[in-house]
Amino acid sequence: MAPSREGAGVRTAGTEQRMRRSVVRGLLARAASPEVLSFAVGLPATDLLPRRALAAAGDRLLAESGVPLQYGTPCRPLKALVAGLMKERGVVCGEEQVFLCNGAQQALRLLSWLLLAPGGAVMHEEIVYDGFQTVISDFSPEVLAVPTRAGEGIDVEAVAARLAAGARPAFLYVVSDGHNPLGASLSVEKRAALVELARAYAVPIVEDDACGLLGLDGPAPLPLRALDPDWVLYVGSFSKILAPGLRVGWLVVPEHLVPALSALKHADDFDAASFAQHLVADFLGRGEMPAHLARLREEYARRRDAVLDACARHLPEGARWTRPPAGLYVWVELPGVDTMELLEVALEEEKVAFCPGVAFAAPGRRDGWNAMRLSFGGLPPERIEEAIARLGRVTKKHFSRQDHP
Amino acid sequence: MAPSREGAGVRTAGTEQRMRRSVVRGLLARAASPEVLSFAVGLPATDLLPRRALAAAGDRLLAESGVPLQYGTPCRPLKALVAGLMKERGVVCGEEQVFLCNGAQQALRLLSWLLLAPGGAVMHEEIVYDGFQTVISDFSPEVLAVPTRAGEGIDVEAVAARLAAGARPAFLYVVSDGHNPLGASLSVEKRAALVELARAYAVPIVEDDACGLLGLDGPAPLPLRALDPDWVLYVGSFSKILAPGLRVGWLVVPEHLVPALSALKHADDFDAASFAQHLVADFLGRGEMPAHLARLREEYARRRDAVLDACARHLPEGARWTRPPAGLYVWVELPGVDTMELLEVALEEEKVAFCPGVAFAAPGRRDGWNAMRLSFGGLPPERIEEAIARLGRVTKKHFSRQDHP
Numbered sequence: 001m002a003p004s005r006e007g008a009g010v011r012t013a014g015t016e017q018r019m020r021r022s023v024v025r026g027l028l029a030r031a032a033s034p035e036v037l038s039f040a041v042g043l044p045a046t047d048l049l050p051r052r053a054l055a056a057a058g059d060r061l062l063a064e065s066g067v068p069l070q071y072g073t074p075c076r077p078l079k080a081l082v083a084g085l086m087k088e089r090g091v092v093c094g095e096e097q098v099f100l101c102n103g104a105q106q107a108l109r110l111l112s113w114l115l116l117a118p119g120g121a122v123m124h125e126e127i128v129y130d131g132f133q134t135v136i137s138d139f140s141p142e143v144l145a146v147p148t149r150a151g152e153g154i155d156v157e158a159v160a161a162r163l164a165a166g167a168r169p170a171f172l173y174v175v176s177d178g179h180n181p182l183g184a185s186l187s188v189e190k191r192a193a194l195v196e197l198a199r200a201y202a203v204p205i206v207e208d209d210a211c212g213l214l215g216l217d218g219p220a221p222l223p224l225r226a227l228d229p230d231w232v233l234y235v236g237s238f239s240k241i242l243a244p245g246l247r248v249g250w251l252v253v254p255e256h257l258v259p260a261l262s263a264l265k266h267a268d269d270f271d272a273a274s275f276a277q278h279l280v281a282d283f284l285g286r287g288e289m290p291a292h293l294a295r296l297r298e299e300y301a302r303r304r305d306a307v308l309d310a311c312a313r314h315l316p317e318g319a320r321w322t323r324p325p326a327g328l329y330v331w332v333e334l335p336g337v338d339t340m341e342l343l344e345v346a347l348e349e350e351k352v353a354f355c356p357g358v359a360f361a362a363p364g365r366r367d368g369w370n371a372m373r374l375s376f377g378g379l380p381p382e383r384i385e386e387a388i389a390r391l392g393r394v395t396k397k398h399f400s401r402q403d404h405p
Numbered sequence: 406m407a408p409s410r411e412g413a414g415v416r417t418a419g420t421e422q423r424m425r426r427s428v429v430r431g432l433l434a435r436a437a438s439p440e441v442l443s444f445a446v447g448l449p450a451t452d453l454l455p456r457r458a459l460a461a462a463g464d465r466l467l468a469e470s471g472v473p474l475q476y477g478t479p480c481r482p483l484k485a486l487v488a489g490l491m492k493e494r495g496v497v498c499g500e501e502q503v504f505l506c507n508g509a510q511q512a513l514r515l516l517s518w519l520l521l522a523p524g525g526a527v528m529h530e531e532i533v534y535d536g537f538q539t540v541i542s543d544f545s546p547e548v549l550a551v552p553t554r555a556g557e558g559i560d561v562e563a564v565a566a567r568l569a570a571g572a573r574p575a576f577l578y579v580v581s582d583g584h585n586p587l588g589a590s591l592s593v594e595k596r597a598a599l600v601e602l603a604r605a606y607a608v609p610i611v612e613d614d615a616c617g618l619l620g621l622d623g624p625a626p627l628p629l630r631a632l633d634p635d636w637v638l639y640v641g642s643f644s645k646i647l648a649p650g651l652r653v654g655w656l657v658v659p660e661h662l663v664p665a666l667s668a669l670k671h672a673d674d675f676d677a678a679s680f681a682q683h684l685v686a687d688f689l690g691r692g693e694m695p696a697h698l699a700r701l702r703e704e705y706a707r708r709r710d711a712v713l714d715a716c717a718r719h720l721p722e723g724a725r726w727t728r729p730p731a732g733l734y735v736w737v738e739l740p741g742v743d744t745m746e747l748l749e750v751a752l753e754e755e756k757v758a759f760c761p762g763v764a765f766a767a768p769g770r771r772d773g774w775n776a777m778r779l780s781f782g783g784l785p786p787e788r789i790e791e792a793i794a795r796l797g798r799v800t801k802k803h804f805s806r807q808d809h810p
Contacts, residue, residue, distance in 0.1 A: 046472060051467040247677075268674075269506075
């Protein structure tokens, strides 16, 4: 039997974190069963994916020649169209600052690869997107975890204090709008302060804006990148606003970083145009995005409201939840309830699933152990109501006595 | 201006190699100009990409639902169909041994990531696919370069001697059929001997079989993976046999390695099904591959023969070239001619391009400086004739006196 490097896949995560992830993965695998009503995974709505428009795009692209299927440099028309889309977000940039990659995940990986020298540090919140933790764990950075709050996001004063005390991370990771998993959007004051700190201490900010175009109460405030073109490295994705299966995301970065990113992508999986890049370019080029985004925002606002209404009706006394102004995630806290245990019985008895909050805790921490992320994008309002009714039932049955002894 | 880690993209390549690559890249960029007849890049024939079949596949997939555009686990039907395709190659495997990724490049990266511990070594030929060198350079391995010959491929006795002397690389990288760039296929004796060595010394072989299904004189011999399921990690790709823009490749590995590969791919760009995986599955599932492969083999054999005929007619005395039994590459040696210099004048005076052999030399070496790789897949026979006539002309004009003083 051929050997492999011991534990290569997870070699930098601590044992406890590794075990926790493995348990969460097992639970989420059970959540994928068709009879389960699941808030567990951050899916966009399948019925809102523009399948007819994308099939037509494929037909058009391939009617004339095979060129969109051939090797080629990254799709330049798409870069220009992304620069146009960024304008909708209040960001002024040129196509030469746009770098295309396989979804936001690869964007985060390439940036970490570029910025993180061995032994370097990353600053991020105590509760942070698990996919980002997976990305950086390969680089074994020192993690500088700063406090965060469910309704408000990152504690900017804590960031300032750490920097003032001498911390110099390779970068600070921030989600300005529709935080995954907290569902928070930052105040404009926090945004301005973060950008000031980045400049003052020469610490770049990696801004993950996967949901920034999904403002649910009108447009989201300006992202950090709109406030500073040099110190903010912006990560965008078509996964939530078009289709995850296309695997297309982008970066907006200072132009001088593009050749290095291209060399890294080349070593990763070739820095070439994918057929999917051409599909996205065709879709954007026909001007279909504004109407599509409007439809998404409307429907996701409806689903968010269904979550909030149902939480108020069905969750036990003491429960708290966020009201996300953007994106696809509601963070629910159930004081005293271990949500890993809850997920076990919720799956077993009520066929309902969520992602336990501890899955997002920074290494060595247990933040979120009594919380859960509800990803509401994939469930229509009537099923949301039913799912949260089940969740309330199983929580009350097993945990309410412990809460209020 | 935001900082980046010094020279991150190429940080492990030596200065000389870095400069050489940069020069080659500049030349190849000029080769992409439309008036240039180019053998420089390993393109499959654009007119043989099955664009109508793939457009129809997209229409079928998206007629019913958006599921093929949604997040999902790696496409299981495709794994089963790849296992079926491997049978055509003489390899018996199950879908649970198939791992899907973004082309062979990502497959090579994930394997290197899995197998190469810090300070580890890789054994490969003195002349080897440049994309593979790009992949491993990120891991800064010790490179154990073994001799290779244009018509024959890797020197197996040299491999045996190095292993007997105590070398224990993390893996040995081998191309059994249609070597890129040498165009060589290994004898069956060499194949058997390599597998024996892998077993005897517990050194896995990474077998890059991007062109193994493109046998040009009948089917290629059995790949190493057919001789050993445990010590040979097989890399396959749809880039040359279907379409590069789909970015779909695969590994055949012992099943116990799949979870670790999945964790690594997750950190890289998400281990999820891409829409392109569904497209390929639809194409294979309709049984279109055998006829498609037959068409490719016939046309590429015609193009190869056009190269060989034209070389005999137009290249100066002393020139030597390989006759590839598989794949898309002919290796031409022009004794005494520095092919980097030749490429400069060939582009300038005759608008013809190739990839200089030195681009494939192992770190610190200059092997191939008087050779070139002709990638003939992208040019129809009549343009091949014209391109090699130009090449012969410019070589004779500038270099023949130096050859025969």
